[in-house]
Each structure stands twice: as structure tokens, then as C-alpha cells.
Amino acid sequence: MESYREIRLDKRKENYLYQQLADQIIGLIEEKVIKGEERLPAIKKLSGLLDVNIATVVRAYEVLEERDYIIKKPGSGCFVKSREEKIVNFASGTPSYDFFPIEDFKKIINHVMDKDGAKAFEYTLGQGDMELRRELRKYIRKYNIQSHEDQIHVISGAQQGIDLIVKALLTQEDTVIIENPSYTGAIGAFKSRGVQLEGVPLKNDGMDLKKLEETIKKTDPKLLYVMPNFQNPTGTSYSSYQKNKLLSLAKEYDFYILEDDYLSDLSFYSQDSRTLKSMDKENKVIYLKSFSKIFMPGLRLGFLVVPEELQSSILEAKLISDISTSGLLQRALKEYMGQGLWEKHIEALKNLYQKRFDLAMKEITEKMPEMVKFTFPKGGLNFWFELPETIKEQEFINQLEAMNILVAPGRLFFHEKTDKSYFRMSIANVEDKEIRQGLEKISYLIKWECAAKKSGKEQLIL
Numbered sequence: 001m002e003s004y005r006e007i008r009l010d011k012r013k014e015n016y017l018y019q020q021l022a023d024q025i026i027g028l029i030e031e032k033v034i035k036g037e038e039r040l041p042a043i044k045k046l047s048g049l050l051d052v053n054i055a056t057v058v059r060a061y062e063v064l065e066e067r068d069y070i071i072k073k074p075g076s077g078c079f080v081k082s083r084e085e086k087i088v089n090f091a092s093g094t095p096s097y098d099f100f101p102i103e104d105f106k107k108i109i110n111h112v113m114d115k116d117g118a119k120a121f122e123y124t125l126g127q128g129d130m131e132l133r134r135e136l137r138k139y140i141r142k143y144n145i146q147s148h149e150d151q152i153h154v155i156s157g158a159q160q161g162i163d164l165i166v167k168a169l170l171t172q173e174d175t176v177i178i179e180n181p182s183y184t185g186a187i188g189a190f191k192s193r194g195v196q197l198e199g200v201p202l203k204n205d206g207m208d209l210k211k212l213e214e215t216i217k218k219t220d221p222k223l224l225y226v227m228p229n230f231q232n233p234t235g236t237s238y239s240s241y242q243k244n245k246l247l248s249l250a251k252e253y254d255f256y257i258l259e260d261d262y263l264s265d266l267s268f269y270s271q272d273s274r275t276l277k278s279m280d281k282e283n284k285v286i287y288l289k290s291f292s293k294i295f296m297p298g299l300r301l302g303f304l305v306v307p308e309e310l311q312s313s314i315l316e317a318k319l320i321s322d323i324s325t326s327g328l329l330q331r332a333l334k335e336y337m338g339q340g341l342w343e344k345h346i347e348a349l350k351n352l353y354q355k356r357f358d359l360a361m362k363e364i365t366e367k368m369p370e371m372v373k374f375t376f377p378k379g380g381l382n383f384w385f386e387l388p389e390t391i392k393e394q395e396f397i398n399q400l401e402a403m404n405i406l407v408a409p410g411r412l413f414f415h416e417k418t419d420k421s422y423f424r425m426s427i428a429n430v431e432d433k434e435i436r437q438g439l440e441k442i443s444y445l446i447k448w449e450c451a452a453k454k455s456g457k458e459q460l461i462l
């Protein structure tokens with residue numbers, strides 16, 4: 001009972017008392033003040049100690065059970081679950097579900113069902129709900145992308161968007177130029193069609209332009225696939241010069257650019273997070289937007305802005321892929337945006353992620369050994385590291401896994417084999433404490449490995 005005397009509840013605070021109580025008990029469990037297998041105090045006793053209603057303690061214990069911290073044993077009480085060390089997941093690029101605006105979205109779904117009834121469950125247009133497309137048009141206008149509803153195609157996630165472009169535009173004879181490294185899902189989609197893939201290395205401010213132009217001349221590409229803001233996996237942002245250069249090359253050599261804008265909304269320190277589409281005078285850019293990183297990936301919603309001459313082939317590819325994207329969810333997103341909830345959500349998300357981003361930058365600066373090559377991104381969620389030559393990528397990943405740390409292996413992002421060792425660290429789904437602890441362990445392992453290799457010792461015994 002002693003440990004529970006530390007709990008301080010602020011009865012003036014806005015969040016409910018039961019939530020405060022649950023959060024503080026979680027804190028005590030995480031800090032191992034309350035140990036695994038320990039029995040929680042009887043409800044009446046704790047309510048007496050803290051001078052709160054019995055109902056407050058009951059609800060707090062329910063929250064602890066929902067969040068998997070305790071287990072109720074009928075007739076014996078509530079017990080803290082024994083907790084193995086939590087896995088720090090730097091591999092996942094999926095946002096924390098604590099950031100999903102569930103309450104607002106629940107209200108919106110109910111509103112749509114009340115308003116539209118069965119209509120919400122009919123087939124909808126293959127190109128997407130007209131009212132949603134109007135909202136999306138307004139949304140991208142804020143980012144200086146001028147478009148018409150007819151150019152917008154609603155898709156079931158950006159991955160489907162890439163697949164539709166592949167089906168609509170490319171054959172095995174065609175060449176696609178990609179950044180090297182690039183997004184794994186796009187590499188997979190291009191490979192599935194058997195197109196010729198050419199990778200161009202990235203520099204700090206965009207593609208290696210000399211190599212890009214040489215490759216264009218050599219291969220006469222149909223498409224260039226790029227992520228100009230906070231590229232996945234490297235976090236690289238293209239300079240204004242680079243962005244203009246890509247557009248002029250597309251005009252000169254007559255190819256399309258598929259711009260994958262999965263994250264430009266999370267710009268923290270970029271001088272220029274404009275999209276290529278907002279600068280595209282010649283209509284050479286196919287703009288692809290995902291809502292997965294900035295909203296909720298399970299909604300499977302995204303959209304394309306497509307040059308006129310490609311409209312019908314893309315619509316045809318969509319119809320044979322899945323006929324249309326969920327009508328109910330399209331109506332809900334339209335309503336969500338129309339009621340101004342989108343701006344509120346993005347604002348809050350940006351603030352939360354910026355704090356995490358700043359913390360990661362600080363910890364990396366302080367902890368990462370000098371022999372690791374690294375360039376700070378100006379926004380987004382990804383950090384990309386090149387390991388010293390002596391460290392083998394897969395061995396390193398396995399050793400981190402044994403220390404309960406997951407990162408994405410660099411090789412996943414290359415379309416061809418590479419000899420160098422890399423890894424991507426994403427902060428999409430980690431808490432502050434995990435960033436500190438995780439980076440501590442990663443840098444420790446790198447230092448140890450380099451020292452061990454020098455002294456001839458091959459393996460770190462864990």
C-alpha cells in the first residue's frame with residue numbers, strides 16, 4: 001500500500017480522475033515501483049486512501065485491464081501482469097494509435113449514417129465521391145495545387161495508387177527511374193509488372209542530377225518516381241533548385257513524374273516543402289497523396305491528381321482493381337474535412353510529432369558515434385543511418401533484436417543488392433522514453449561492435 005501513497009490526483013484538472021489514477025498506476029508499474037504479479041489494493045481501501053469515489057477506482061482498474069497492465073482473478077482481486085521488457089519498435093512507420101482521432105471520427109460516422117442511411121452503403125463512383133473530391137480540391141489548394149474535381153481520383157491507399165499507375169501506364173518495355181534507396185512498396189509494385197528499374201543515388205538535397213540526366217539519356221524513361229519531401233527511407237528533402245530541375249527534365253525528355261507525397265504535412269524545419277505538383281506548369285506530375293501517416297492507415301484512403309490524358313486509363317485500372325473505394329468512409333472523410341476537424345487534427349499531430357522529432361535529433365546528436373554516417377532530415381518521421389564498413393547489416397539487426405529493439409534493415413529499400421550496411425529508424429510509433437533508451441542501446445552496440453572488430457572478437461555475447 002506504501003507505493004500508492006505517492007499518487008497525487010488533481011481534482012481541478014480537466015481529465016477525469018479515473019484517467020489520472022490509471023495513468024499514475026501505469027507510471028508506478030513502468031518504473032517497477034509496483035512489481036509484476038503484485039496484487040492491487042482492494043477498491044474500497046484505495047478509494048479511502050486517496051479520498052475518491054469507489055466508482056473512480058473501479059473505472060481506473062478497468063482502464064488498466066483494457067490497456068493490458070493488470071489481470072482480474074475472480075474472487076482474489078486484480079494483479080499486475082508480469083511485464084517482459086517492452087520492444088522498442090523503430091521499424092514501424094505506422095503512426096501511434098493514440099494519435100487517431102477516434103472520438104471525433106465515431107461522431108462523424110454516426111452523423112453520416114443518420115444523414116445518408118442506406119445510401120452510404122451503395123456502390124460509389126469509381127473515381128470517388130464527388131463531394132469528397134470537392135473537399136480534396138479545397139484541401140490541396142491550400143498547398144497551392146490548382147486542380148479540378150475531374151482530375152482527382154480517390155483510391156484505397158497510396159499503395160493502390162502506385163499499383164494503378166503501374167497498370168495504367170507501364171509495360172515490360174518501359175523504364176522507371178527511382179531514387180536509390182526508395183520506398184519498398186513502390187519497388188515491389190514496379191517489379192511485379194516486370195518494368196526496367198533504374199536507381200539514381202540521393203545526395204543531401206535531392207537526386208544526383210548528373211547521374212539522373214545520364215540515366216534519362218540512356219534509357220528514355222516513361223516515369224520518374226520520387227518523394228521530394230522527407231523521402232522514405234532517407235528523410236532527404238529536395239532543394240528548390242532540384243525541384244525545378246526535375247520539372248524541366250520531365251519537359252525536355254518527355255516523361256511523367258509520380259510524386260509520392262506521403263508526409264509533406266509534417267514539415268518542421270524545411271525552407272521549401274512545396275510539392276512538385278504545385279510547381280508543375282506542364283502537367284507532367286501525377287500527384288499521389290496518402291492519409292496513412294497523417295491520419296489513420298486502416299481507413300485505406302488516399303487520392304491521385306492526374307493529368308487529363310491519363311484519366312481514362314487510370315479509371316479503368318481502378319474499376320478492375322476494386323470497383324471503388326468504400327463509400328461510407330469517403331462520406332465520413334468528406335464530413336470530417338468539411339467540419340474543419342482535419343485542420344485541428346493536423347495541427348495537433350504536428351505538435352506531437354515535432355516534440356518527438358526534436359527529442360530524436362537531440363538524442364542522435366548526443367549519442368550516435370561519429371563513425372555512423374547520418375544527415376538530419378528537416379521533417380517527417382524517418383532517420384537513415386549508414387553503418388561503419390566493419391559492421392554487417394543483418395548481424396547488427398539480429399543483435400538489436402536480441403536487445404528488444406527493432407529497426408528497418410536498409411536492404412529492404414534497394415532494388416538491387418548493396419554491399420553497404422544501413423538501417424532506417426522511424427519515430428512514428430515510439431514514446432519519448434523509448435527513443436532515449438533505444439538510441440542508448442543502438443549507439444552502445446555500434447561502439448561495441450567496432451571495438452570488438454578491432455580487437456578481433458567477432459560476436460557480442462548478449
Ligand SMILES: Cc1ncc(COP(=O)(O)O)c(C=O)c1O
Nearest residue numbers: 157158159183232262290291292
Ligand atoms: C512513401 C510511401 N508511399 C506510399 C505508402 C503507402 O501508403 P498507404 O497506406 O496510403 O497505402 C507508404 C506506406 O508506408 C509510404 O511509406
